[in-house]
Amino acid sequence: MINSFTTAIVRLPSPEMVNGLTSANLGRPDYTLALIQHQRYISALETCGLTVKVLEANNRYPDSVFIEDVALCTPACAVITNPGAASRKGETEGMKVVLSAYYQNIEHIQNPGTLEAGDVMMVGSHYYIGLSDRTNRQGADQLIQILRRYGMSGSAVPLKDVLHLKTGVSYLENNSLLVSGEFIDLPEFKKFKRIVVPANEAYAANSLWINGTVLVPEGFPETRANIETAGYTVLEVDLSEFRKLDGGLSCLSLRLPV
Numbered sequence: 001m002i003n004s005f006t007t008a009i010v011r012l013p014s015p016e017m018v019n020g021l022t023s024a025n026l027g028r029p030d031y032t033l034a035l036i037q038h039q040r041y042i043s044a045l046e047t048c049g050l051t052v053k054v055l056e057a058n059n060r061y062p063d064s065v066f067i068e069d070v071a072l073c074t075p076a077c078a079v080i081t082n083p084g085a086a087s088r089k090g091e092t093e094g095m096k097v098v099l100s101a102y103y104q105n106i107e108h109i110q111n112p113g114t115l116e117a118g119d120v121m122m123v124g125s126h127y128y129i130g131l132s133d134r135t136n137r138q139g140a141d142q143l144i145q146i147l148r149r150y151g152m153s154g155s156a157v158p159l160k161d162v163l164h165l166k167t168g169v170s171y172l173e174n175n176s177l178l179v180s181g182e183f184i185d186l187p188e189f190k191k192f193k194r195i196v197v198p199a200n201e202a203y204a205a206n207s208l209w210i211n212g213t214v215l216v217p218e219g220f221p222e223t224r225a226n227i228e229t230a231g232y233t234v235l236e237v238d239l240s241e242f243r244k245l246d247g248g249l250s251c252l253s254l255r256l257p258v
Helices: 015-019 031-047 086-092 095-100 137-149 199-205 221-229
Strands: 005-011 051-055 071-073 078-080 106-108 120-123 126-131 153-158 169-171 176-179 193-196 208-210 213-217 233-237 254-257
Touching: 005 031, 015 031, 031 051, 031 233, 071 095, 071 254, 078 095, 095 106, 120 169, 126 137, 137 153, 169 208, 176 199, 193 221, 199 213, 199 221, 213 221, 221 233
Parallel strands: 005 051, 078 106, 126 153, 176 193, 213 233
Antiparallel strands: 005 254, 071 078, 120 126, 169 176, 208 213
16 A cells, blocks of 8 residues: 655745754754755655745744644544653644645544654554654553554654654655664564665655655755665755754655545
8 A cells, every 4th residue: 555645735934943953963054045955855855746835934933844743633533642752732723724624523632642743654554653752651541442443553662862753754655664773673674675874874864755765854865875776766855954853854844645
């Protein structure tokens, strides 16, 4: 089963993004450049055939541009998450209204469960859920129960080194995984064809397959070559200012599968 997408939802960067959470040690983001890069990201999504819904910036939450974390979009339902970072809890406000335009079925992760959708990787009708500092076992178990009600499935994957599951692994459809670091030899992923990201290009492990094209962060030539050798069309996107906040390609949008 290969998923396809028709719509993406993004949120404009807030000027407050310069105060966002980060462990990257890459300096302070340039807000003006971030706006330019975000617009180019939207253009890349449109190039992949998506209609893009753009939400206004939320100045109360510096990390709110990373909209992926506050909701999981599946073919059957949307799940509003419960972010594990205290400063991001309020980012879910208003998401039910936004998602109601696309979904009849909207579920929620409840305390004491925490879940950020950057920890959730869709592979057909199965969802791998990273257990991280942001997503706990209770949150993963709640999501698995929700998925089962809609005829889908999920399983938990403990994380060691990365912020989110999709920081280090991305599904490129066609039974192929882009993997780095701790995920290269992970038993749960041995059934997949694995495209290995070299350690010095680990940031590029968060790439994004959309309707036959793989969006790859700009500046990682070996990873790009490996993906192209595997038979994929690649489109590079410069995300230097979002990288400074530990953010990647998938973090900046919700993609609605059909």
